[in-house]
Amino acid sequence: MLRRSQPHCGNTSHTSDCSYKSFVGCKPPSFTGVEGAVGLIQWLEKMENTLDISSCPEHHKVRYAAGSFSKRALTWWNAQIRAKGRDEAVAMPWSEFKLLLRNEFCPKHELQQLEVELSNHVMKGADHMTFTTRYHELVALVPEMVPTLEKLIDRYVAGLPSCIQSIVLAANPATLESAIALSAKLTGVMVKSGVLKDDTGKSKETAAKKPEHHQKKKQKVIENYAMATPLRQVPAVPVNTTPKNYVGMHPQCMQCKFHHPATVQCRQCNNCGRLGHRTQQCRAPVTQATNNAAVAIPAPQNTGNHNNNHRGCYNCGELGHFSRDCPKRVQPGAQVPRGRAFMIGAAAARQDPATGTGM
Structure with missing residues (x-):
């Protein structure tokens, strides 16, 4: 007479022969003890489903479930075994086991x-x-x-x-x-x-666009900050603005406030009209009158007359005044003359071949 073998776990209502190997085949969840209260509840729900699928008998539930402990949860379970004894610990009802877990891994606060x-x-x-x-x-x-x-x-x-x-x-x-x-x-x-x-739908779209939005906003803030913040410059070395004491022998002129001999005229620029420098040192833009005067005045002739070295008016060529004080200066709105006459001496006229007879 053939003996009928006992069916495996999950195929029959006879659950007394369910092995731990078949229980592990159902992939029970693990528990470390650091998941918090919500993590504990989720683990208990998954474990109860696994125990039910594997048709685990009531007296093996605690033993099989404790086999998925690790880290802090495993340390706590080993302490329970030492305190109560292994047989008593694994034989406790499932409801009592859940209450112990809740009291241990769900802090009162x-x-x-x-x-x-x-x-x-x-x-x-x-x-x-x-x-x-x-x-x-x-x-x-x-x-x-x-x-x-x-x-x-x-x-x-x-x-x-x-x-x-x-x-x-x-x-x-x-x-x-x-x-x-x-x-x-x-x-x-x-x-x-x-x-x-x-x-709910907008919240999901906002969450998906949130990183990109924050990235663009961050980049815009950086650009605005760079535009509003001046570049750091090396502090300039302070310049000593204390005027130096005059060590010469000439008195200070009351007109130009510079030191020069009393017999020498004040230095005055023919370009800008200011005192204290010559036309060659002038920093102002060269005016049209200065350019015309430079072209119009011929080079001094060696006539033996030393007065020819003195410059005259750049406008009319006469001595004794400057172009800005020239009485023949063209007023604003008046017609500009088309030609200009220059006065030269008799000796210079004889040497100039361009001068006609009787001029």
Whole structure:
């Protein structure tokens, strides 16, 4: 007579022969103990699903689940084994195991913050999915705040917008699932009618464009700063502006304020008319009168007359005054003469072949 072999885990209701190898084949989630309260709840939910899929028996749940501990969680579990003994630790009920995990890896101050968050948890805009998901997480972390089904439903409905809340309360849902389904349908209706504003799609687009927007804004700020901020220049060496004392023997002229002999005329520029420098040292732009005078005055002739070396008026050629004081100077608006006459001596006229007879 052939003996029938026991089927493997997951294929039959006989779960007493489920091995740890088949449980690991279902890829149970790992837990390190540093994920926080939300991470613990998510790990418990995934682990319970894995235990159910692998058809793990009740007396092996704690043993198999503890096999996924690492780092801080593994250190804590080893301490529990040393305190209670291995047989007693792995044989504890699953509910007691979850309570120990919650007390260890959910600090009291963090639980108090979660209680406050659950009390003030409301739906923002038309984001019904985010509101519902976070509500389930908070309820799993602080279940003592909603110990009954009635309080569980009431706390959920209290977080809905007023336009939806009144309709859900009037429907008097018997389960939390019915309240969630009704509120989701009403949210879609309110969005279409314009009562609620759906910003979920815009928020995703804004999040996608946010890095590029900030990059362009940062670049623009840098350009504006570069335009508004002058370049750092090396500070100039301070120049000693204290006038030097005159060490010569000539007195100071009361007219030009320079030192020169009393018999010498003051230095005056024929270009700009200022005292203190000659035309050769003038920094002002050369005027047209200066250019015409330089072309019109012929080179001094060696006639034996030493008075020819003295310059006269650049306008009429006469001695005794400058061009700016010339009485024959063309007034503004008057017709400019087409020619110009120059006075020369008799000796210079005889030597100049261009001078005609009788001139």
